[in-house]
Amino acid sequence: MGVRTWAIAAAAAATLGWSAAASAQEVSEQRIRAAIDDAARGLGQAVAGGSPLIAPAGTTGGLGRFLVSVGMSVTRVDIEDPQRPSGTTDFLLPTAGISAAVGILDGIDSGGAIGGLGSVDVMGRVGLITARDEIEDSEKRYMVGARLGLLRESGILPAVSLSLARSWTDEIAYGEADDVSFRGEVAVTSVRAEIAKRFLLVAPYAGAGIDRTRIEASYSIPASLSTSGQEIRGSIEPSSSHHTVYGGLDLSLLALTASVEAGVYDGGGYAAVAVRTGL
Numbered sequence: 001m002g003v004r005t006w007a008i009a010a011a012a013a014a015t016l017g018w019s020a021a022a023s024a025q026e027v028s029e030q031r032i033r034a035a036i037d038d039a040a041r042g043l044g045q046a047v048a049g050g051s052p053l054i055a056p057a058g059t060t061g062g063l064g065r066f067l068v069s070v071g072m073s074v075t076r077v078d079i080e081d082p083q084r085p086s087g088t089t090d091f092l093l094p095t096a097g098i099s100a101a102v103g104i105l106d107g108i109d110s111g112g113a114i115g116g117l118g119s120v121d122v123m124g125r126v127g128l129i130t131a132r133d134e135i136e137d138s139e140k141r142y143m144v145g146a147r148l149g150l151l152r153e154s155g156i157l158p159a160v161s162l163s164l165a166r167s168w169t170d171e172i173a174y175g176e177a178d179d180v181s182f183r184g185e186v187a188v189t190s191v192r193a194e195i196a197k198r199f200l201l202v203a204p205y206a207g208a209g210i211d212r213t214r215i216e217a218s219y220s221i222p223a224s225l226s227t228s229g230q231e232i233r234g235s236i237e238p239s240s241s242h243h244t245v246y247g248g249l250d251l252s253l254l255a256l257t258a259s260v261e262a263g264v265y266d267g268g269g270y271a272a273v274a275v276r277t278g279l
Helices: 007-016 029-048
Strands: 066-080 088-105 115-117 119-129 139-151 159-169 181-196 202-221 232-236 239-253 256-265 268-278
Touching (some): 029 066, 029 088, 029 159, 029 181, 029 232, 029 239, 029 268, 088 268
Antiparallel strands (some): 066 088, 066 268, 088 119, 115 139, 119 139, 139 159, 159 181, 181 202, 202 232, 202 239, 239 256, 256 268
């Protein structure tokens, strides 16, 4: 599912540091391609996030159950800097959105301490990549997926789940006709394994996963900025996999529940907060 996205534009704008002083800097096509390729890890993490719902591992509990979550996150992205022969630059990508999970199956209950195997939720998200210096406008961000319960939480046992999700964003273009410009497509397939255990009003949780990010990008460098002295048009379709590990803390607040979460991935880190409710 390829869709056009803001992601390549954000990475390129940040790495180029377009200002009056930087605009005179000649741009190497090789370094631009390297920056786009290197950006796949951080962009995939920003689009996919950590926990799909910024919440503990437990499923909702079957038909008639649901939860809705409002959250935001900031991802640190560190990528190749095309202005220098070697080295990197880093920047922050903020996101915000609404996530939901709806129960489909309650799972198998042994009647004892162990149960919940086979419970299933379907998940979805819609949100924004927040506009900042690197991008001109906020762009939409989407996710669809499913969560499989492997173990239902009990008095002595934690909740354990496995989720599969697909994330993507809307189209964005950066740059004018007489400047370096980009268009791109990104899609991320994510797998997450999570564990959580509630103690009175507090529930710590942890997770690990892998993201596979695919980017289809086209770019244009005008002759005035090209190292070759000629206009350059090209395309690149890098794919990259990266691992992520995260942990969070869930706090019950009457009808609402709040979560704070932080994690690291291959190349950077992120932090997220969310508030949710459900039945």
